[in-house]
Amino acid sequence: MPRDVIDNTPITVLPALEQSILAVVLIDEKNDITFFNSAAEKLWRCAREDVMGRNVSVLVPRALRSTHDDLIRQNRDGGVNRIVGTSRDVEVERFDGTTFWANLSLSRIAVGGKVGYMALIRDISREVADREKIRMLSLVVRETDRGVAILDPSFRIIYVNRAFSDLFGFTFEQVVGQGLSALLTGDAADIGILNALHESARNARGFTVEIRARHASGRDIWVSATMNPVFDADGGIENIVVVLTDITEQYFLDSLQRDTLEAISSDLGLNEVMDFICRRIEQHIPDVMVAIYLIGSDDRLKCVGRASLPSELVELYDAQPIGPDAPCSGVAAITGTVAQSPAIATDPRWRNMRDATLRHGIHTAVATPIILRNSRVAGVFTCYSRTASLPGPACQKAVNASLHLCTVAIERHEAKEHISRLSDFDMLTGLPNSRWLRQNMARLLRRPGRGNLMLVTVGMDNFKHINDLFGHTAGDELIARVSNQLREIISLDDTLVRSGGDQFTIVTAGEQQHASTLSATILHQLEAPAQIGDVRIGLSASLGVAVYPENGEDGGTLLKNAESAMFQAKASGGGRCCFFSQSMNQQASDRLILAAALRDAIANNDLRLFYQPQVHARSGRLYGVEALSRWTDPKLGFVSPERFITVAEETGQIEAIGKWSLRVACEQMAEWIRDGVDVPIVSVNLSALHFRDETLPDFVRDLLRETGIPPNRLTIEITETTMIDSYERTIHMVQTLREMGVGMSMDDFGTGFSSLSNLAGLPVNEMKIDRSFMVGLESIEKVRAVVMASVRIGQSLGMTVVAEGVEHEQQRRLLAEMDCDVLQGYMFSKPLPADQFRDWFAAYRPEELGL
Structure with a gap:
């Protein structure tokens, strides 16, 4: 071939x-x-x-x-x-x-x-087509904005795309060979969900879940994770493909809406809701300070919500007029459109506020109008930026998500105010009526005052004859005249109510002499003749005084007794004042005796501290103890804390008791530490008077140094009374104590009328739900809703929530289901002396309580 x-x-x-x-x-x-x-x-x-x-x-x-x-x-x-x-x-x-x-x-x-x-x-x-498909797929994986990770059968990472690195802040070299769970496990991650992801892949099922993960910087992020297995020819898992989407922003917006609506539905006040919205946005976007304003009837802005915006600026911005020449908040209010101030340093509209604004680090601002459903501009939502740039898209998204929440809160507030005016206020005088007084007596009794709280009931003498003779129109004019006279007589701290047709009630505070002086002034003023048409008639009134708690420990009893005293004055001829009880002088004498005995008890160290345990709701482990003052006098016997604490506050001895309690509690904590008794925290109650003393932080600092206990082992409990009294000074002192490492607790939360707004503004790390909310927790749905909202709001502000007054298992179980952190009450133990507490703690077994 x-x-x-x-x-x-x-x-x-x-x-x-x-x-x-x-x-x-x-x-x-x-x-x-x-x-x-x-x-x-x-x-x-x-x-x-x-x-x-x-x-x-x-x-x-x-x-x-x-x-x-x-x-x-x-x-x-x-x-x-x-x-x-x-x-x-x-x-x-x-x-x-x-x-x-x-x-x-x-x-x-x-x-x-x-x-x-x-x-x-x-x-x-075919090969070229396959290569092109692979190239396109690789391009998609590389360029998609969703994180992609490919795992081996042991769930170790063998590939991540660029978006994955951007999402978590880790490079490929840092994560290759690592288990995916190491990235998806943040402080609050649910390990059960991660296990479910793994088990689902092993069982050849896809799985999608939302989970809290951990960024390389340490912050938590929310991701949507979809995990799908890839099988080899024999049906075994060859790889697992995980697609992750950053939903942090959407999760924040959803939780903001959910929690705010819950706060609104729990019947919180408008300022509390607005403060809550501002604080949540600032937690999400640290570079901004947020404030919410309403437009008043005088066409000026009034701040109704803020978080970290300094009080100096709030006072400066508050009551600013609206108009085209005002800063951006005033422009947004007048135009109903978004207004910006991209350079406050050079913007002439800020000339009267520029220096203070720049001094606090604010450089730009954006104001968005709050428009109600009737198209009325009700207020402005303003974001102040600490950077040279205007607040970014994330901030505007948060604002947009909050606008309808603000609308709901404002409309609900206005509706409630309208209904309140109709049902709780007298249309003739504009004063609160008897219904309002009955509903608010419990709050008024808790209100801080200058001394004893007293009710003075004023009844016009012979008013029915005047009404019959001159007619109801003349009678209305006379009632309006008397209400104006009483307004001029009472102080700003007093409350005036029209409690009946010809009857008024004044809620005031002070010593007995104050009631006598006030009554004499009223009687004298009302003696002046009144002009009805062409007729001048003489007036007189009868007054009755009842003192809390001597003449009644609840509002209803106190009101009834004040009226009884007023009717006694009428029966005696009118034109005079009667106290409910002729034994008031004796009671005042008894109070002086008690004050003297208390002074001796403090000097002789006869007071004792008892300790009531606080336990974690789910595990039952000891969280800490609350130190409570107890006094047994050799002559008077056991004196209840409610009684001697009240006397101590009135006589100025409460400061000595507070400092004594701090010292004894710290010394006891030092002893427990030395003896290996593992008590994590001791809590001590202080009153508003302690926070008037600017040396309090130095006293606490010296005490900690002297006893040698770590600052985080001490918590100081404060009440709403403390915050109302000199709020800015209290803020400063609490902040100083927190910077020392001492814990701060808001006691008796929910019993006041502005507690949440104060709570959000204070650097406290613990919130206590008052024991009064435990009554009806098992049977009254509204009580459970309020407690649930309190727990959620406290935890959303990063606080440990402690429920007081827990007495039985059903209350414990309900609070545990609400994720309440800590429980305190007779279910675990009554307050005990230190030696008895040591025995209780040694014998305490949480499992015996079903924990």
């Missing part, structure tokens, strides 16, 4: 080439086709007769035909070898106009002493 040579290598010629599965084309030195096998016919979809003897350019794509002969000629003439002896992928055009991708291998051959070429062509269209 004849032999030919191709690049000096012997081959079997044409018959073998004809049978080749590859397309084979032979070309002579003129570039004419001399051989075209059947595989080539199929590939080009033509007959060999169509190409034999023709220039090979007929097989070359049109785009390459003009250069093809030059390339061959350069190779033949010894030029640069561009195509011969190489293999490359090219796109080939068929005779019918379709194209395909082929791998082309061109070799030089010598046949009969003449040089030619052999082309081997293999169709690789």
Whole structure:
């Protein structure tokens, strides 16, 4: 059989080439086709007769035909070898106009002493298509804004895309070989969810869940994680593909809306709700300070909500007029459109506020109008930025999400005020009525005052005869006149109520002499003749006084007794004042005796501290103890804390008791630490008077140094009374104590009328739910709703929530289901002396309580 040579290598010629599965084309030195096998016919979809003897350019794509002969000629003439002896992928055009991708291998051959070429062509269209798909998929994975991680069967990371690194802050090198759980486990992550993800993948199921994860910086983020297994040919898990989406912002917006609506539905006041919204936004976006204003009837802005905006600026911004020349808040209020101040330093509208604003680090501001459903601009939502840039898109999203919440809160507040005016206020005088007084007596009794709280009931003498003689119109004029006179007589701290047709009640505070002086002034003022038409008539009134708690320990009893004293004055001829009890002098004497005994008890160290345990709701572990003062006098016997604490506050001895309690509690804590008794925290109650003493932080600092106990082992409990009294000073002192490491607790939360707004403004780390809320917790749905809202709000502000007054298992179980942190009450133990507490703690077994 004849032999030919191709690049000096012997081959079997044409018959073998004809049978080749590859397309084979032979070309002579003129570039004419001399051989075209059947595989080539199929590939080009033509007959060999169509190409034999023709220039090979007929097989070359049109785009390459003009250069093809030059390339061959350069190779033949010894030029640069561009195509011969190489293999490359090219796109080939068929005779019918379709194209395909082929791998082309061109070799030089010598046949009969003449040089030619052999082309081997293999169709690789499917391979090219597959490579393109892989390239596109890789592009999608690399460029998508969702994090992608590929895991091995052991759930270790073998690949992450760029978005994954952006999401978590870790590079590929930092996470490769790590378990995915190491990234998805934040401080509050639910390990059960992570286990469910793993188990779902093992059972060949996809799984999607929202979970709290951990960023490289240490902050928690919320992600939506979808995990899908990839199987090999035998059905085993080959890889797991995890797609992660950052939902932190949406989660924040959803939780903001949910928690705010819950706060609104729990019947919190407007200022409390607005403060809550501001604080949540500032926690999410630290570079801004947020304030919410309402437009008053005088066309001035009034701040109703804030978080960290300094009080100096609140006072400066408050009551600013609205208008086109005002800062951005005033512009938004007048125009009903968003207004910006991108450069406060140069904006002439800020000229009266610029220095103070810049001093507090505020450089830009954006104000968004709050528009009610009736299209009325009710207020403004303003974000102040600590950076040179305007608040970003995240801030505006938070504002937009809050606007309808503000609308709901404002409309609800206005509706309640309208209903209140109709049902709780007298339309003639504008004063609160008897219904309002009955509903608010409990709050008024808790209100801080200058001494004893007293009710003075004023009844007009012979008013019915005046009404019958001159008519109801004249009677109304007379009642309005008397109400105006009483307004001028009472102080700003007093409360005046129209408690009946011809009757008024004054809630006041002070010693007995104050009630006598006030009554005498009222009687004298009302003696002046009144002019009714052309007739001058003489007036008089009868007054009755009842003192809390001597004449009644609840509001209803106190009101009844004040009226009884007033009727006694009428029965005695009118125009005079009667106290409810003739034994008031004796009671005052008893109070002086008690105050003197208390002074001796403090001097002789006869008071004792008892300790009531506080336990974690779910585990039952000891959280701490509350130190409570107890006194047993040799003559008076056991004196209740309610009794001697009240006397101590009135006589100024409460400061000595507070400092004594702090010292004894710290010394006891030091002893427990030395003896290995693991009591984490001791809490001590202080009154408002302690926070008037600017040396309190120094006293606490010296006491901690002297006893050697760590500051975080001491918590100081304060009440709403403390915050109302000199609020700014209290803020400063509490902040100083917190900076020392001492814990601060808000005691009796929920019993006041502005506790949440004060709570949000104070740097406290603990909130105590008053024991009064435990009554009806099991049976009254509204009580449970209020307690649930209190727990949620306290925890959302980063506080530990302690429920007082827990007495039985059902209360404990309900509070645990609400995720309340800590419980305190007789279910665990009554207050105990230190030695008895040590015995209780040694014998305490949480499991015996079902914990």
